[in-house]
Amino acid sequence: MLAGVLDALLLQSGYNAALVGIGAGLLGAAAGASGTFLFLRKRALVSDAVAHATLPGIGLAFIVMALLGGDGRNLIGLLAGSAISAFAGLLIVEWIARRTRLSEDVAIGAVLSVFFGFGIVLLTVIQTMSRGKQAGLEGFLLGATAGMLFQDAVVIAIGGAICVTLVILLRRPMTLVAFDPDYAAASGRDVRLIDLAMMMLVLTVTVIGLKLVGLILIVALLIIPPVAARFWTERTDRVVLAAGVIGGVSGYVGAALSAAAPGIPTGPIIVLVCFAVFVASLLFAPGRGVLAAIIRHQRFQIRVHRRQGLLALAHGEPIYDPLTIAVLRRARMIRKDRVATDLGRAQAAKTLRDEKRWEIARQVYTDEAISGRYDGLTPIEAVLTRDEIADLDRRIGGPAMVAGA
Amino acid sequence: MGADFVILSLTPLLIGTLAAIACALPGNFLILRRQALIGDAISHVVLPGIVVAFLITGTTSTWPMMLGAAGAAIVAVILIEAIKRLGRIEPGAAMGVAFTALFAFGVLLLEQSDTSNVHLDVEHALYGNLESLIWFGADGWGSLLDRQALAELPPELGRMAAVTAVIAILTLVFWRPLKISTFDEGFAGTIGIPTAAIGFGLVVTAAVAAVAAFDAVGSIIVIAMFICPPAAARLMTNRLEAQIWWSLFFAILSAVLGFVLAGYGPLWLGGEDAVSAAGMIATVSGVILGLACLYAPHRTRIGAPATPD
Structure with missing residues (x-):
């Protein structure tokens, strides 16, 4: 045969x-x-x-x-x-x-x-x-x-x-x-x-x-x-x-x-x-196949959990979601006892700062092409130039004295 | 119209007519919902179901066959949906992929397995064997009252009658939700009709009709009766109720006329042997549809002039 x-x-x-x-x-x-x-x-x-x-x-x-x-x-x-x-x-x-x-x-x-x-x-x-x-x-x-x-x-x-x-x-x-x-x-x-x-x-x-x-x-x-x-x-x-x-x-x-x-x-x-x-x-x-779609979905899921986890770290909130913990653990951003590592703290600070930058950017640039790109996952560096980001940072300003302190 | 008729023609005629009715009833809704080709797809995928059922049980008795065919129809519906959603493929093409592949699989399986001692082959699946459903126990009209002769009626008759009755009852019971969801799915949803379930139920009902009819008369009649009588009826009227009655009338007319022409037509023309009754019934239903397309009162779209002028 x-x-x-x-x-x-x-x-x-x-x-x-x-x-x-x-x-x-x-x-x-x-x-x-x-x-x-x-x-x-x-x-x-x-x-x-x-x-x-x-x-x-x-x-x-x-x-x-x-x-x-x-x-x-x-x-x-x-x-x-x-x-x-x-x-x-x-x-x-x-x-x-x-x-x-x-x-x-x-x-x-x-x-x-x-x-x-x-x-x-x-x-x-x-x-x-x-x-x-x-x-x-x-x-x-x-x-x-x-x-x-x-x-x-x-x-x-x-x-x-x-x-x-x-x-x-x-x-x-x-x-x-x-x-x-x-x-x-x-x-x-x-x-x-x-x-x-x-x-x-x-x-x-x-x-x-x-x-x-x-x-x-x-x-x-x-x-x-x-x-x-x-x-x-x-x-x-x-x-x-x-x-x-x-x-x-x-x-x-x-x-x-x-x-x-x-x-x-x-x-x-x-x-x-x-x-x-x-x-x-x-x-x-590739692209339209089922396997490719599954991989794409998983990558997306990891990015979402990573961002949420980092924001929680920055705010000092506890993390309970097992997938978030796993993602952060794998990236060596938290230790086994869920305390942030140096890398984790640095990334969390950056995520929080980018979040603030986005917030200002969406007030400054009412243009849909820029403010519409905000989905929490797109890094701001991918949308704005270095000068524009520096401008945003100026608007945010440094630490200020809080009244009554 | 004597004893010969009762023995040779009465049961095939009844079975053909019942099969035509069972298919034409759901066909009315299928063509209004633009799902006319579901019947075509189902009648192709029934073959692998029947072959698999035969390979598992080793017999060609009714229930395994029915279950196998119904299973295949459900597999086909799932496959079509999967191709449509996973690949974002248009429904027509998705259907084409699914039913040709399943049919090919069925043929291959059939040719590979030893079915020489049972009556199961591709030709039978396609054009059935209406002529062979003879009432051996009868010896004239009197047999209709004879309990012993009645027991020898071909089992296909009882099955087909039961399925036709079930489909008629289902149509009556679900008439209102069926009608509303067919014409205005959005409205049907807002008044609480489970439109998805109704749609799926309709396809399953069509599959049951196809499977039952397929067993007795082959897949040609099934496809033709799903489409031709309801389509011709659609051209006769604007009311769904009237359309149903017209479609039943056309279905019965096709079955009776087709059977008679197949059996006696060649004799009138000087031939000796009958031609395929299933094929002739499909042909007659096509002629009826053709006439309806040419002369029926509501053949044009609403707003278009009835006669070109």
């Missing part, structure tokens, strides 16, 4: 398998990258409707080709049929969302279920037509690379390459429309056309991916890579790139795994590889 996977990863398990692997990688990259625009446009689930809407097209194409006396299983014919019905599904989603009071999610759900249902009806018709002979169309539901013909693999590889090229060519207008459709329209771009181009790209990816991933799960390749990529960066071009890489790697690794285990449909394996990358991103990405 392991040797088989390794062989497939290194393109050593036959010409077809190598071609399928490369095709899956290209397809995954194209899906991840084009899915990013869909995700940024907040229309990720439209692709689900498009994917399910391919089924009646596959069925009709098979019936037409079989009735014309040809081989109903011709992949190019089937893909052409699926593209037509997917496009019809897309148009209906747009039409329902635009022309009736129903929202887009209702339109998506309706098209998805009805087209898929009709496709199933056609599949049962085909079962009767082909009588005993396996039409093999079930492979389109969940993807199957086992028994894939050479020309099928070529179609997938070429299709994947075309999609990648299209993404590279269209990335600028699609980014613009995804972020600010109004600005795009105002600067003279045809938003509807660009939207249509984006959806056509998604449709192409879906159709190419039918044989490999299957129509139920192809949507995962369009959604999961961008969502995973979003954790790693805040820049669009990098999200697109990262999503492409994640999709490509998932496709390639998934295809290799499935080459080593031919009994299992390809689609679920590719999707699960992709999901594993997503989980890793969710947990470990």
Whole structure:
């Protein structure tokens, strides 16, 4: 098993398998990258409707080709049929969302279920037509690379390459429309056309991916890579790139795994590889990841407790909170019996003085940009210059005689 | 309409109709709350739940399956929320991530385990097997009064009827809070309705409907019935009460017409074998929605002219 996977990863398990692997990688990259625009446009689930809407097209194409006396299983014919019905599904989603009071999610759900249902009806018709002979169309539901013909693999590889090229060519207008459709329209771009181009790209990816991933799960390749990529960066071009890489790697690794285990449909394996990358991103990405958030929170907590503890020391108040004690102990500011060390006294005095400086600063600088920075944790040196602080200190003045003393 | 009908068609017809009603009722609220795709997500995640339940218990009997599916639905809801909150991801994409991954997991598990001796496969999960729910014990209309024959009714019928009744009762009991929190969540909160609990309860109810219907008729009908009849009803009226009745009417119409067309349509066209009833029911519900989109009285948004002029 392991040797088989390794062989497939290194393109050593036959010409077809190598071609399928490369095709899956290209397809995954194209899906991840084009899915990013869909995700940024907040229309990720439209692709689900498009994917399910391919089924009646596959069925009709098979019936037409079989009735014309040809081989109903011709992949190019089937893909052409699926593209037509997917496009019809897309148009209906747009039409329902635009022309009736129903929202887009209702339109998506309706098209998805009805087209898929009709496709199933056609599949049962085909079962009767082909009588005993396996039409093999079930492979389109969940993807199957086992028994894939050479020309099928070529179609997938070429299709994947075309999609990648299209993404590279269209990335600028699609980014613009995804972020600010109004600005795009105002600067003279045809938003509807660009939207249509984006959806056509998604449709192409879906159709190419039918044989490999299957129509139920192809949507995962369009959604999961961008969502995973979003954790790693805040820049669009990098999200697109990262999503492409994640999709490509998932496709390639998934295809290799499935080459080593031919009994299992390809689609679920590719999707699960992709999901594993997503989980890793969710947990470990710097910045937006869960682990990073936990570390950030803990650092914040320590700063708050340190300040509160130091202020208490400066005021000579006792400290009871165990976390505050632990923080101050670790910084060697108090001894085991909670008495301040020299360092602790110095830091406490500084904290108290900075507190007073802030108080004056907020009266002097009514400007939001400065007084708004006061949150008790920002050191005043980070906001004001040395001269300004010296000025504040002058205002505070030195010790003065208290009346009656 | 004789004995054959009672034996072969009566029970699947009833089960299909009940499943359609059970899904259409919560569907009304889901589409008004912009959660229409929850049904889609639930019907995908039911598969891993059922497979896990099968692997644990080794049987395909009802309760383990139901529990497994319900558990999976709850896992999915938690997963979606976690992705949404932890990653600050928009709900649609979060849902897409969660349900595709869970479905993929279910398929993989199913293909890995030995299910050759039980009736459990992906195709069955998708389009069910409505046609096979035959009443073997019947020999005509008289069997409806025959206690022994009644005992041989397919167990799916009783289950589906019970679930449908529970959902109808829940809808009636919680009608007022459900309606108010659906239309004005803020107001509902101020008058003391627990809106979060109502929302979660609705999703759980939808999950129960999906699981029960899924068992008998497959996930296509579930998704179609969650969305199409309520959506068509939404275009017929501006009153929620009327919308519910319309949606029930459309759901029953889809189920009956779809079943009849699937069973007898090919014969009329000169074919020999029936086509998939689940698929046909979904198709009919889509045709009804299409007609509603074209001709229904309240199809446009408020304020927009009914006819383009």
